[in-house]
Amino acid sequence: MxxxxxxxxxxxxxxHIRDGDDRGFASAFRARGVLPVTVMSTPEPLAKFxxxxxxxxxxxxxxxxxxxxxxxxxxxxxxYDPVAIVTGNESGVEFAARLVERLMPQFQNVxxxxxxxxxxxxxxxxxxxxxxxxxxxxSTADPAEAAxxxxxxxxxxxxxxxxxxxxxGTDNVxxxxxxxxxxxxxxxxxxxxxxFELRNDTVIVQEFLEGPEYIVDLYSVDGRHGLVDTCVYxxxxxxxxxxxxxxxDFLAPDHPDVAVLAPYVMRAADAVGIRNGSTxxxxxxxxxxxxxxxxxxxxxxxxxxxxxxxxTGDNQIExxxxxxxxxxxxPSFELVREVRTLWLCSDLAGPVHNMEILRAIADLPTTxxxxxPPEGRDMPLTNDVTTSLGWVIxxxxxxxxxxxxxxxxxxxERAWNAARAEDAARAGAGKVxxxxxxxxxxxxxxx
Numbered sequence: 001m002x003x004x005x006x007x008x009x010x011x012x013x014x015x016h017i018r019d020g021d022d023r024g025f026a027s028a029f030r031a032r033g034v035l036p037v038t039v040m041s042t043p044e045p046l047a048k049f050x051x052x053x054x055x056x057x058x059x060x061x062x063x064x065x066x067x068x069x070x071x072x073x074x075x076x077x078x079x080y081d082p083v084a085i086v087t088g089n090e091s092g093v094e095f096a097a098r099l100v101e102r103l104m105p106q107f108q109n110v111x112x113x114x115x116x117x118x119x120x121x122x123x124x125x126x127x128x129x130x131x132x133x134x135x136x137x138x139s140t141a142d143p144a145e146a147a148x149x150x151x152x153x154x155x156x157x158x159x160x161x162x163x164x165x166x167x168x169g170t171d172n173v174x175x176x177x178x179x180x181x182x183x184x185x186x187x188x189x190x191x192x193x194x195x196f197e198l199r200n201d202t203v204i205v206q207e208f209l210e211g212p213e214y215i216v217d218l219y220s221v222d223g224r225h226g227l228v229d230t231c232v233y234x235x236x237x238x239x240x241x242x243x244x245x246x247x248x249d250f251l252a253p254d255h256p257d258v259a260v261l262a263p264y265v266m267r268a269a270d271a272v273g274i275r276n277g278s279t280x281x282x283x284x285x286x287x288x289x290x291x292x293x294x295x296x297x298x299x300x301x302x303x304x305x306x307x308x309x310x311x312t313g314d315n316q317i318e319x320x321x322x323x324x325x326x327x328x329x330x331p332s333f334e335l336v337r338e339v340r341t342l343w344l345c346s347d348l349a350g351p352v353h354n355m356e357i358l359r360a361i362a363d364l365p366t367t368x369x370x371x372x373p374p375e376g377r378d379m380p381l382t383n384d385v386t387t388s389l390g391w392v393i394x395x396x397x398x399x400x401x402x403x404x405x406x407x408x409x410x411x412x413e414r415a416w417n418a419a420r421a422e423d424a425a426r427a428g429a430g431k432v433x434x435x436x437x438x439x440x441x442x443x444x445x446x447x
Contacts, residue, residue, distance in 0.1 A: 007034045008061070008080040009324070012099065013092030014038030015046075015054045019306050019369055025088055026059040028317050032325055034083055035061045039076075041095035043067055048195040049089070052386055066095065074102055084324040087277070087298045091196045093118050097297075107324075109297065113273025117297040119165050120204045123272055127292060130271035132264075134292050136207045139165055143186055146205050150182075159208035164189055164200040171195050171384050175208065195386060209284040209291050214257065215248060216265040217300050217308070218279040219319040221329040225266040225279070228316050229308045229333055230258045231341075245343045245385055247406070248304070250311040252335040257285060264290040272297075276323075278316040302385060303341060303371065307393045310368055311339035338399045342409060344372065344389040345382040347417045348424060352379050357416040358390070364405040366394040 009029045014036070016024030026036040038060045045055045057063045066073055077085065077099055085104055087096040097114035100107055109117075116126040121139025128134065138149045150156055162185045163173040171194055174185040182205075189203045215231040233248035251258055265281045274297055281295035299305060299316035308315040312333045322328040344358070355375045361367055372390035373379055380387040392409060394402045 008037050008082050009034050010077055010080060010082045010085040011036055011038045011088040012085065012096035013041050013089040014060055015049045015089045016056065017054050017303060018056060022306060023056070023059045024305065025086055025317055028321050032321055037062045037080055038088065039073065040065045041092045042197065046091060046197055048386060070098070074099065078103055086320055090296055090298055093297050107276050109275045110273030116272040117274065120294055121165055121202065123294060126272045127268060132267050132271045133289065135209055138205045139202045140205065141190060141202045143183055146186060149205065155207055161206045161208050162186055162189060163204045164194050165202050165204050166196060166198050167194050171386065209286055211284045211286045214261055214283050214285065215300065216261050216281045216283060217316055218265065218269060219316050220269065220274055220276055220279065221323050223275045224329055225269055226330045227253060227262050227332045228314065228319060229312055230261060245388065248341040250335060250339045253332050261290050268292045268295060278320065303391045303393060306369055307339050307341040310393060310395045311335060311337055337395050338397065338402060340394045340402050340406065342392045342394065342406060344391065344413055346379055346389040347381070348420055349381040350378060351376050353423060354416060354419045357412055357419060360412055361392055361409050364408060366396045366402050366405040367392060368395040369393045
């Protein structure tokens with residue numbers, strides 16, 4: 001294939017949500033006359049994301065799958081003479097880095113550092129080498145090593161968290177209370193194939209962090225880190241599974257917590273080698289200061305690009321476009337509207353019915369956008385971000401109005417789950433597995 005003279009952008013693993021005319025990178029670059037092509041880092045789309053309905057191949061001019069021949073893929077990508085190669089999903093971080101380092105070094109991060117941006121054990125080591133405080137972390141396949149590490153680090157009888165080394169969206173994150181049994185979770189995680197279809201060759205064992213949790217999103221140009229947005233968020237637990245998202249509330253850049261969090265996350269981005277592109281970080285404000293839970297070298301997922309645009313008039317995707325095409329760097333942001341992102345939970349797995357109960361959310365004054373499945377779609381039990389039932393974005397000038405409508409949304413969510421449980425009981429099948437999103441007062445910490 002030879003270049004047609006038209007401008008193209010390569011999106012590695014082009015998974016995205018659809019919201020009206022919004023198609024993520026695909027629509028943002030099209031608006032500037034650049035045609036999107038997606039290169040998939042896998043031989044076929046990941047089943048997890050197809051099922052989640054974030055795979056829309058028709059939004060791209062072409063779709064190419066990686067068959068293991070990297071040199072052939074380099075030649076294919078080069079034939080498009082792209083204006084940029086960008087990461088569309090966590091699954092594509094390392095593959096995109098390889099292509100950028102080879103073909104577009106002017107947009108690269110520190111060469112060879114992509115593994116620090118993906119593997120949670122390598123990430124913790126990178127923070128330690130750079131002198132950036134982080135949670136005590138071990139990556140191991142040996143439970144005996146884990147037991148010795150827990151004792152050596154004074155974590156015996158204290159809460160800890162176990163999770164896979166390569167994952168996202170709070171996939172398979174387990175909380176172990178003080179003095180609790182952790183070996184079962186360790187054995188469960190080790191060797192399991194995660195949502196990215198990668199086998200967990202180790203388990204991350206990490207100290208549990210106490211304190212409020214935050215999202216800090218950056219966009220970087222040539223080593224300069226710009227603050228895109230910051231949110232304080234809440235999660236709830238379902239038994240040992242932690243990190244089920246409830247809400248994310250946007251904060252102003254002059255908020256006192258942001259003044260501490262932003263420079264800390266920028267130091268963390270430096271530690272893992274990020275110089276260009278998006279960083280999505282999650283951090284906890286502990287009594288000893290901020291501590292990174294983890295970060296990713298890609299834009300914030302779920303519907304956060306939509307809510308970010310409503311809150312600040314900008315987002316990481318738009319900053320990417322302006323960086324690539326205009327050479328623009330933006331150091332910070334302005335909060336132009338009070339915005340909350342709220343996620344919905346399903347207490348049962350199976351086909352969803354009575355969706356008219358939840359559709360009433362759209363009529364609330366502060367509802368800006370929402371996404372729920374259609375009647376009859378088969379949906380999983382909610383136990384992480386990927387299995388959430390849906391989301392609602394609220395926006396208003398008055399925070400009290402958001403809180404009032406949030407309470408009503410939770411009432412409708414409870415009513416819907418109750419109706420579903422009654423239907424299942426009448427049918428003699430189904431079982432409620434744990435508390436719904438209204439019971440959000442579980443343990444809080446590392447995710």
